[in-house]
Amino acid sequence: MYKTIITLRSFCCLALLCCLALPAAADDVQLQKNHPDRYVVVKGDTLWGISGKFLKDPWQWPTVWKMNRTEIKNPHRIYPGDIIVLDMSSGSPQLRLLHETVVLEPGIREEALEKAAVPTISPYIIGPFLSQPLVIENDELNDAPVIIDGQENRLVLSPGVKVYVDRIDDDKGPFWQVYRNGKVLVDAITKEVLGTEAYYLGDAKVTNYGEPASAEIVRAKEEIFKGDKLVPAPEESTISFIPRAPDDQITGSIISIYSGVGETATNSIVTIDRGSTDGLEEGHVLAIYRGGKIIRNAVSANGKQPPHYWEKKKNPSHRWDKPNADPSVSDKNPEKDASELDPAFIKLPNERVGLLMIFRTFDRVSYGLIMQASEPINVLDLVQTP
Numbered sequence: 001m002y003k004t005i006i007t008l009r010s011f012c013c014l015a016l017l018c019c020l021a022l023p024a025a026a027d028d029v030q031l032q033k034n035h036p037d038r039y040v041v042v043k044g045d046t047l048w049g050i051s052g053k054f055l056k057d058p059w060q061w062p063t064v065w066k067m068n069r070t071e072i073k074n075p076h077r078i079y080p081g082d083i084i085v086l087d088m089s090s091g092s093p094q095l096r097l098l099h100e101t102v103v104l105e106p107g108i109r110e111e112a113l114e115k116a117a118v119p120t121i122s123p124y125i126i127g128p129f130l131s132q133p134l135v136i137e138n139d140e141l142n143d144a145p146v147i148i149d150g151q152e153n154r155l156v157l158s159p160g161v162k163v164y165v166d167r168i169d170d171d172k173g174p175f176w177q178v179y180r181n182g183k184v185l186v187d188a189i190t191k192e193v194l195g196t197e198a199y200y201l202g203d204a205k206v207t208n209y210g211e212p213a214s215a216e217i218v219r220a221k222e223e224i225f226k227g228d229k230l231v232p233a234p235e236e237s238t239i240s241f242i243p244r245a246p247d248d249q250i251t252g253s254i255i256s257i258y259s260g261v262g263e264t265a266t267n268s269i270v271t272i273d274r275g276s277t278d279g280l281e282e283g284h285v286l287a288i289y290r291g292g293k294i295i296r297n298a299v300s301a302n303g304k305q306p307p308h309y310w311e312k313k314k315n316p317s318h319r320w321d322k323p324n325a326d327p328s329v330s331d332k333n334p335e336k337d338a339s340e341l342d343p344a345f346i347k348l349p350n351e352r353v354g355l356l357m358i359f360r361t362f363d364r365v366s367y368g369l370i371m372q373a374s375e376p377i378n379v380l381d382l383v384q385t386p
Contacts, residue, residue: 028063029055031093032054035055036053036086037085038085039054039083040082041078041082046122047120047121047242048357050084050118051243060245061244062242062244064093064094075241078097079117080118083097120241121359121369121371126369129258129269129367131177131234132177133197135365137194137195137363137364141198141229141231145168145176145229146228147164148164148226150164150226156223157225158220158224159217162215163215163216164213165206165212165230167212168209172209176204177204177232178228179229180198180201181196182197185197185255185365198229201224202218202220203233204216204217241283245385246279246281246286248279249384250274250279251274251383251384252286252382252384253272253382253383254383255365256270257379258271258367263379265373265376266371266372268369268377270356270377271368272368274364275364276362282358282361285358285386286355286383286386287386288355288377289352289353289382290352290353291350291380291381292347292348292351297346352374353373354373354375354377355372356369357369
């Protein structure tokens, strides 16, 4: 879509007005030590990166822009060439936007503004994740159309190959994605099944509807076989959300790292065990904490050895923090164990190790991008409202 802009020989200032206050107060905003007074937006910038030039906590972006909840959900666009100015005239930091256009003579300039707008985070990192992977809840994939055969009885179905599907109605559209059941996602504390992360395999286009239907494989990320399922391709997603803290206190855990490794770092994708039903939205920022270890208290308050001291010395492998617990159960989540500690044990405080931003939510799980990490991020690290 193209928009027409009437150019002027001056600056025009657009202040974003405040209608509904957010929970964080402007007084709580801390500026970077060497923050600029103004910044000219350039191609390749992101809202998170620009915010980090001014603020120690980039997720406080809505506070310094005095944005209300309506503006957060439908944010004003920022484009290369715009000038962001730090205004301290009120005694607290506020960012304002200047649109600068200079021409030799009056005229009309036409630009593709939507395409040029600065994204919240890099689309090259999260782009594929806006439409896949897919979290299947309540066994929804069981009833999806299934590939029943391939052209000339081929076993491996690659791009350009015709496939036959058990049924597809003509009201479902021609563009589909191919999936296969994958990893089961469970709550880190309760171990309740939250859904299944289906593996995205490729894309298909329907050529004939009916029972059976015909389709052509147009893209294959991995090998596609008979028995794989088809899901309607989602509409193109946007990433025009605003980084911010959740309004409410949310706590959860990292339950999966998308690359399949045990630990990760900045610019990696992780899955957490909280979703839209818990109040999470795209753009929410959560702090990542390493759970404090549980250690034995060598000496009690009265200066004597704590209960079971000598028994623990003889049998250190027993879980003395939970005397009746199954010793084979992992101690990786000290947050859960803290309330059940033997008085002879001490839980060390949790340590903050990073930040993540939520960019895609399902009912009970969400995908986030690691924005900051002071040390490697692990599965079962805790997440909470910063």
